[in-house]
Amino acid sequence: MNDTGSLGDDVQLLTLDVNGTSCEVITSPRRTLVDVLRHNLRLTGTHVGCEHGICGACTVLVDGLPVRACLMFAAQAEGKQLTTVESLADPGTGELNDLQRAFTEHHGLQCGFCTPGFLMLAQGFLTERPEATKEEIREVVAANLCRCTGYQTIVEAIDACATARRAQRAAGTEETSCN
Amino acid sequence: MRSAKDDRLVGRAVARREDPRLLTGHGRFVDDVELPGMLHAQFVRSTVAHAALAEVDLTQVRQVPGVVAAFTAMDLDLGDITAQLGRPLTEFVPTAMPVLARDRVRYVGEPIAIVVAIDAYAAEDGLEAAKVTYETLAPVTCEDQALAPGAPLVHEEATHNTLVDVSLFATEGIDEIFDNAPCVVRVEARTGRQNALPLETRGAVAHWDGREEQLVLHTCTQVPHQVRTVASRCLRLDERAVRVIVPDMGGGFGLKCVVGREEIATAAAALRLRRPVKWIEDRKDALSASFLAREQHYTARAAFDVDGRILGLDADVVCDMGAYSCYPFTAGIEPLMASAEMSGVYKVPAYRVRGRAITTNKAPTAPYRGVSRPQYVMVVERLMERAARALGLDPVEIRRRNIITEFPYTGVNNITYDPGSYLESLNLCEQALKEAGWYGRQAAARAEGRHIGIGYSCFSERTGYGSTAFAARKMEVVPGFDLAEARMDTSGAVTVTSGTISHGQSHETTMAQIVADALHVDIAKVKLHQGDTDRITYGWGTFASRSITVGGSAVRLAAAKLGDKLRAIAAAEWGIPPEETELDRGRVRRRDDPDAVLTHEHLAETAYLKSHLLPKDIDPGLTATAAFDVFNDGTFSNATHGVVVELHEGTGQVEILAYVCVEDCGVAINPQVVEGQCRGGIAQGIAGALFEQVTYDGQGEPSATSFMDYKVPTAHEIPEVTIHHLETPCAFTETGAKGAGEGGTIGAPAAVLNAVNDALRATRVELDNTPITPETVHRALTSPALEQTP
Amino acid sequence: MKPAPFRYHRARDVEDTTALLAELGDDAKVIAGGQSLVAMMNFRLARPAHLVDIGCLRELDHLGVGAEGELRIGALTTHHTVEISPPHKLGAGFDIIRDAMAWIGHVPIRTRGTVGGSMAHGDSTAEWCLLAVLLDAEFVAQSLRGQRRIRAREFFFGYYTTALDADEILVEIVFPRPAPHAALTEFAERRGDFAIVSAAVDLDSDGRAVHGGRVALGGVAAMPVRVQEAEAVLAAGGTFRDCAKAAAAAVDPPGDANGSTQYRKHLIRTLVERACEEAMSR
Known part of the structure; x- marks a missing residue:
């Protein structure tokens, strides 16, 4: 031993x-x-x-x-x-951030095993390229594997989050949350 | 009012209850289970495909720093895992699968010894010190070898390397039908060996709980009670003394609905060492040494009359099941599914099939999403397309002429199909592609010399198999029913158990929707428990799209019974018959006086804390159990898939330009979840059609040990899918739902293959094998090959 | 899939690195981004006894145009840095290099993988190796023995083999001249995979006619190769299609599970022509 x-x-x-x-x-x-x-x-x-x-x-x-x-x-x-x-979530309340909310709204996860990887991929990417188009998002989503969703809803979730963030910036608010 | 139809949760895209924890990193998967003093296991695995084990020497292993113990089969002395069918030896040969190889190895990757160390790193160091002496035997690596006279035998008891051999139906006069038919078309197709590939690999954490006198086994399985049975038998413990707990599970797709050897060996090591032991399969092992699926060979022909009506179907199916029969389904899983169901959605008057499972020196197989249906649907749909070409008919029109339109329909396979929307889905799918302009674009592209093809597949999918249907397969272990328990506590919160186990299918949400509707409670008050053999009396787990159909029905019945009890208690308090009460938004209400209500909390308090107030005929407590089973042939979901592809001459690449799915799974409990199942299933079907395959070389060495070689498609390869829903409610499930878990995977390969072949029309080459690689397409586009005649 | 044990050394600077390498000898391996090395170590296909981490050598993370218009890239520069670098840093005429980055794996690989690491790994399908061979880049290698400069044509030896000695590290790669009409393209079954075949061309052109150029291929031999026969077609004013044909005829790529010889030759024809067209569209 x-x-x-x-x-x-x-x-x-x-x-x-x-x-x-x-x-x-x-x-x-x-x-x-x-x-x-x-x-x-x-x-x-x-x-x-x-x-x-x-x-x-x-x-x-x-x-x-x-x-x-x-x-x-x-x-x-x-x-x-x-x-x-x-x-990602609010440390005090546990409230999901806008990206996480977009994933749940668009059913961007099923078993949830790959999900943290996609969230961090998207978080990093959107910070660097807030103006990313849906096609660019699809290319980036291609970096990770998901076996449940067929990817479409992941792309849609990230695209919706990016769109909402842009709209909010355009509206001049400081807050970065999407509905 | 809760009772109003628009107030119901069933049918709505209710937000998933699972999501918050999974999105914040607070899910608990098996690798997240951490116990004090936990050790880590890995397996010494065979490096050769076929050999007698002369010696397994672990002396050096035990000297490796960090290694705590190492055990061979002899050291652990465990019972074997043997799956049985109730069929004569001429039809089925049972074979034992030892937990660790004892005197023989039968595939590269077969577990020989378990090494337990202080961490996974040291365990892997230990593996390298194992000395295994093999006396190699000639490997059997393909069907031709396996069935050749005088072939080496993988199992001595299975002569001709055949584990299952059934000949079914053989409609009288079928030979004459083929002899006299004006049109006979043939398809020979081989489909690649695939890995179901849940992103979470298999794994287990086992420990002995001395206080409970119980072995606790956390493992990611779709069949917790089956794992308990096998563990208790192999370890020679009462079933009570084994508790299987399934935490969050990162996908399964069938690969986890059989009992694996490694989780049993991990349990044995924990029992021996009296310390927690964790085993997490690494990806290399998951790709090469776990369960594979789908390697099948079809030789099929179909006879048609001049109008394109099918007269007969005659098929020979050989499924390469690898080295062992899986438990509990056996090696019969693929050939029996294909043989029983192949006639599918068409009115086939005559049918004959021979289905075989052969054994080879390859990793064994498990059911994989769709089980044989992606393959035989592909074959039947190819036959339809080929007949259409031969007869000069439109490929959609020939389907229309043959598709089942009157229900219930009892097929040539003696299966009765409940109502569906077969023709409607086909028409709608064609209409969707037409309205989107794809036919016009195809014609224009062809004029430019481009290769655009349109392909369809029509299929139905038996879901909600009850014990009757499984017994018809002559399974010795007969799944089918499901049990549910619903209970309410004094806070009015409802706990419901199900013997099914979600691994992505959203049961915590959909089952709660069903319960919330049945009990008229806020969904936030409902919590589902699943995947714990101590909490759930018995269950068959999640496979064969049975969870919502069978499990959901049991859950609804249990919730309704609990509702009845609430009403009975309220009625007793009011002194009126229960029929004069009804459930209403967390309360029971008098029908004759809408203002008279008793809350669930109040009634629960009576049931538990003031039980002296209950009438004698009402037991204290608020629990109800219910069982559900299906006593007919099950319920059939159906769909049509339509695909548009373009083949690129320069590279042979198949690009999917459009994908339409028209599906009918009866009442969709949660349409968003159903769409998720469709899209995910389609992605896996496309993967099988175009990308994924594990091949073996002549020595039985697998080609795919990494994601470089096993090509799981990404977001770049998988197209967007447009989904249309039709709804033909099931008459005998409690919710009207049919299964929705597998259809996507079933329909995709056929539709993709047909589209590719449509695009290849000018070349006269037809491709019937999967996966279709770019190189295959390139060869088809560049050679004037005429080797296959329509 | 856990790596075998090793000793970890974090180098402070280039001098420290070369001293460590001189001391540790053949048992040591330099780790930069580690995107190939760590995967190989996890499979235990690589098991260095010592790992020298040069991640702290900030002086090797740079990118800029030199006095002669040459592009100088520090060995520790990541693919991602190159990909997002603005035109004034990368220099006019080096678009081929920026655009080629999109072919390297995926974003999370490019954020860690480095130019020097890729070159030193010497994968025959690697984009950086192909670019180096196409443009005949110069490699600056350093050891305790001093610094030496190696041209690309002498740098790649064979499968995963380069001219670097065990005690040397790559400090800089110099792409000698702008290549305004150059492009790299490739094909793999899945986006982000190692290419089955990759092709890169650098055309001599005034923007209208082509009067010569360089053609290089990856995935057809043990290392990226220049194809004189195809270049001759360009020099003689031949069409891109003829150039591509000549390239396919000139090489004999070994077949494997990812593609037969025949198929790879077909891909060469497609990709060389495609690269030429893309190069001219710049």
Whole structure:
């Protein structure tokens, strides 16, 4: 029995900035970011789907941009701002943000396993390209796999959210919520 | 008023109850279950397709840092998993599937040993230290090899490598019908081996609860009670001593409706170690070593008269089921479905079929959304198109002449079809494509030398199989009924249980809609419990589009019974007969005095806290249970799919330009959910038609171990789908609903294939095998091939 | 699909990196964006004993036009940075490079994957490798032994093999001259997949007539290749179709599950012609 609680290979202390909170993790360097988020930090909203960067279930934001958390070691994420699906809803009330609401209104999820990845993909993308057309959105949605929806309602949800955000900006309001 | 029809929730796109937790990352999937002291398991898997196991040496494995234990089949000494059909040995050969391979491996990826370590990383380190000595045997990797005289045998007991061989119907005089028919068309089709591919792979977390004297097994399964039965038998525990809990599940599509070996081995390891053990299948294993489906070979012919009326259908179906029969369905699942239902929506007067399941050295198969229907619908629809060409008829018109229009209709397959909208859906689908201008555009494109094709598929889909229908398949374990319990607490909140288990189908919403209507309560007061063998007395789970038809009916009956009890208690308080009361918005009301009401909370207080007030004939408490089963042939949903494709000469790419689905699943409990099922199903059908396939080389090595090789289509490949609804309510489900889970997948391959062939019309090449790759299309577009004659 | 153990070293700067590589030898592997490497490590197809993380080397994340009009790209520049870079940074005549980014995987791959990482990985279907061969880019490699410059034609050796030594890192890639009439196109069954065949052309043209050019193909050999036979057709004033035909005739792509030799040759004809037309439409 080697069940001594040893972590096997050399262990390091990492400081990760996750959803605006600084977290310290002691881990071996071979642990991927998604495993550290899920199992060390217990942020289980980010899912593991393929561990080779194709399905996108593990998509999170690193410095605001969507990345595959399975293709990054946690050690590489030190000094970067990490954002996961747990950050989207209002932390006080739990109220869904406009993107999340658009997903539910358009039935953009069924089993919900791929959903956090799509949400973070869309969140990162729309921040960078608020003026994205529906065709551009479709191209970006093609980055992740969903086995339930056939994608159409995911595209429609993101497009509706982007449209509502643009309308709101045009109306000169500060708030970024869509109905 | 709640009783007014427009006040009902059934039929409305009620917002999903599941969404808030899934959208915020607070769903709980099996990999999210974390228990103190939990260990992580992975499996040593066979690297060869067929071999005797000479030695499995785990000595080095146990030395690997972080590894806690490693077990072979000998170490764990578990019972086998054996699926049975009640058919003679000439028709079905049962084969045992050991939880871990004992003395023989039969496919690449077969589990040989379980390695348990402090984390998944160390477990994988452990796998690399295993020493397995194989005495390799010649692998059987395709139908031709399997059926060749003197072929190596995958299972000694299955001579000719055949697990199922049934010949059915054989209408008298069918040979003469074919001999004398003015038109006979043939189709030989092979369909690719697919993976149902839920985004969440399989997985389990098991631990021994000493206080409850119970093994608790969290696992993502569509059949929790079946897993409990198998676990209890393999581990030699009473069923009571096994509790299967299904958390949120990331899709299943059939792959999770059979009992897997790994979840049983994980449970065994937890039992042995008295520590929680988690196993999460990685994608490489999910692609190569879990359950696959759909590799079938059809040799079919159909006879027609000069007017295009079908005279007979004669088919031979061979399904390559891989190395083992799945539990509980057996290797019969695909050939029996195809054989029983192939005549489909057409008035076929004569029918003969031989259906076989063969065994090969490939990963075993499980039911996958649609089970054989995507394949045989494709074959029948190809026969229709081919006959139309041969007879110079319009392909829609030939369908019109043959489609069932009078119901109930008892087919040549002895199945009685309940009313549907077969012809209406076909007409509406054609009309939709015409009105959208596709026929005009096709003609214009053809004039320019472009290849645009239009294709249809018509089908019906048996849903709501009851025990009668499953028993007709001669299953030894006969699914069918479902149980529901509804109970109300003193706050007036309703808990309802169902033996079905949602994994994307939105049961928490749709079942709650049904209950809210039946009880006249606010939907927010209703909570569904599913997927826990301790909370749910018994259930058959979710497969075969049975959840809303059978499960939803049981839930409605239970809720109605609970409503009756509420009325009885109120009636007793008022001293009037229950018939003079009615349910109304969370209350019971006197019919003769609309202002006299008693709230659910008040009645529940009587039932629980002041039971001395109850009359003697009313038991304390507010619970009701109900069972539902279907005692006829089930209810048939139907649809027509219409597809427009363009084939690109430069690359051979098939581009889907338009997709129309006209579907009828009876009463849609939640139309948005139904549309979601259609679109998702269609995406999977397109995937099978154009993209996905696992092939095996001559050594039995699978081609697809990553998403680079297994080409799941993305938003770029899957088109928008226009859906039209028709509604022919089912007469014998409690809600009028028919199943809606599989139709999309069933209709898509045939429609896509027909559209591709329509686009290829000028080349005289016809393609009948799937998936149709760009290279196949390219070859068709560039060669003046005449190898297939219409 | 968990990687084998390794020791992690976070390099502070280029000097530190080269010192680490010199010390650790063949057992070390440089990780930049890791979009290919981590996937291979998760499959345990790659199992370096040491991983040298150069993610902190900000000095290698740059992009700009040099004095001679050449485009200089730091090895750590991500595909995404190139994709969104404004014209004044990327330079006139380098649209082919910006547009080619859309073919690399998907957005979440491009946000992490780097130019240097892609070049050093040396995949024969990689867009960056094809661009480098087409435009004969120059690679600047550094080690403790010093800096050296390698031309693209001498950089790619074979399947996933480059001229980089184990103790060297790529610091910069220089695309020597603008290519105003150039384009890259490719085909795969699914958007975002590795190309079955990719084609890139760089035409010498005054905007009306073409009097020469370069043609390069990916997915037809162990590394991207220039096709002299097709270039000769362009130089002789032949049509794009003839140029594409010549390209298909000149190579002998090995067939595999993603496409036979015959099919790849057909794709070459389609894609070379398509690339020529796109290049001229600029």
